[in-house]
Amino acid sequence: MFDDLRDLYQEVIFDHNRNPRNFRVMENADRQVEGFNPLCGDRLTLYLKMDGDRIADASFQGSGCAISTASVSLMTEIVKGKTEQEAEDLFTKFHEMTTGKDENFNLEAVGKLAVLAGVREYPARVKCATLAWHTLDAALKNEQKSISTE
């Protein structure tokens, strides 16, 4: 019935929505930033534990749609062990992928995050996927305590 949506709602996304990874409060986190999408009410708190300039651990709490939950869940998995610069580079690539400006975008560059590529066909949902990454960006830059997509 929802054949048209297969690119957007892949099984991996349902899986992460049902069982989000790293869904916990982190005691003694080095960075803690809240992300908020006022348009849909998605709200998350991202926690990072740093080891020098490397992300030793990442976790989150919050509530949101399947896309935003899967996105933050996948993100916490993939950034663990990465340096700040590596994580920022990944954010840049993820942003390029989800905003869909480059038709020849190489999905291999983002690894398993490629399951979220489908949002580029749904402009209203791009922010659901990028909220997690904007929050991470703020956390890495240690800019502020909360960020908003608006």
Place this chain on the structure above:
Amino acid sequence: MTNFPVEKIRADFPILAELIRNKPLVYLDNAATCQKPQAVIDSIVNLYSHDYANVHRGVHTLSIRSTDKFEGARTKVKDFINAGHEKEIIFVRGATEAINLVAQSYGKANIKAGDEILITAMEHHSNIVPWQMLCEQTGAILKVAPINLQGELIYAEFEKLISDKTRLVSVVHMSNALGTINPVKKIVAAAHAKGIPVLLDGAQAIPHMAVDVQDLDCDFYVFSGHKLYAPSGIGVLYGKQALLEAMPPYQGGGDMIRKVTFEETEYNTLPYKFEAGTPSIADVVGLGAAIDYLNAIGMDKIAAYEAELLAYATEKARQIKGLRIIGEAEHKGAILSFVLDKIHPHDIGTMLDSLGIAIRAGHHCAMPVMDFFQVPATARASFAMYNTKEEIDVLMKGIESLIEVFG
């Protein structure tokens, strides 16, 4: 179903024949804005094709034709809400601008530090923020009457909040997020007993029921054209003549308002005092055409048909496991706001869109209502006179299928 000519009405709305994602459009986002009948579209094309010039300006033929159509529409609006005189019908951009006009004109002139403005907990942001701005400017205090878990105003609490300091009551006639229809006649009477004027936000109510401002006895009534099958960008402020006469203009001298003494003779006559600049002429004419169209069907018949649609949808929705209806007031208009267990409204919205079904997902510009019900957002199906039981079946089948997919 009642003998309501829904198929004939549907044929008058060209957009209803559109295919969305290769499926017939099921348009259930009418509380956000509703679609336009051919008669409204034609009225705009005809004006620009044959009769257009600026209004109230020239002696030439087109200006006279344009002015006649423009002022003719004012008369139609007056009759539609049974106002006493055309002078009481002010054209604005929409309900939002109308409330801002009252807040900045009536409010600034009559409301001082320590005074109170009373609203309810189910207001749209457009009936909250203009008063917060006024409170910030004047030092007045915004009081909010609570609602219960059915989404109804707790009337006894509302009445208690009417105090000697209350200077204005501003209440939504029908809630956009919950569908609740407020007991506005009773509210007006209670406020008037203490000499307090009442503004009714009719943005949602106006397409769903016959509205008689003299019977309601409200002091201000505001609505938008775009929810009444008319173009966007046009709306109406109804105000009692004596109040409007005494109010300073809204545009063209905001800073001076506080300094001038409150003398009506200094300003233009009504309604033009509040209509600075060239108005949205074609949209006003379109509003007139929409009213003609609705009158030909009959607002009471529309209300009865929509009540059947809502009852049918509510009954079907209650059978879906994991669906919670938000807003179950006894007196309710054709809005079905709901949440699904573990499925975010935005996912519901995207999934239903893939089936050609347009609903709203979000906070409906009523964040305090969302907070009250402790949900980040709801999904909302809102019905209009052109919707059918079959469309509700499509919606319900869609909801059941997406619950299955999410597992």
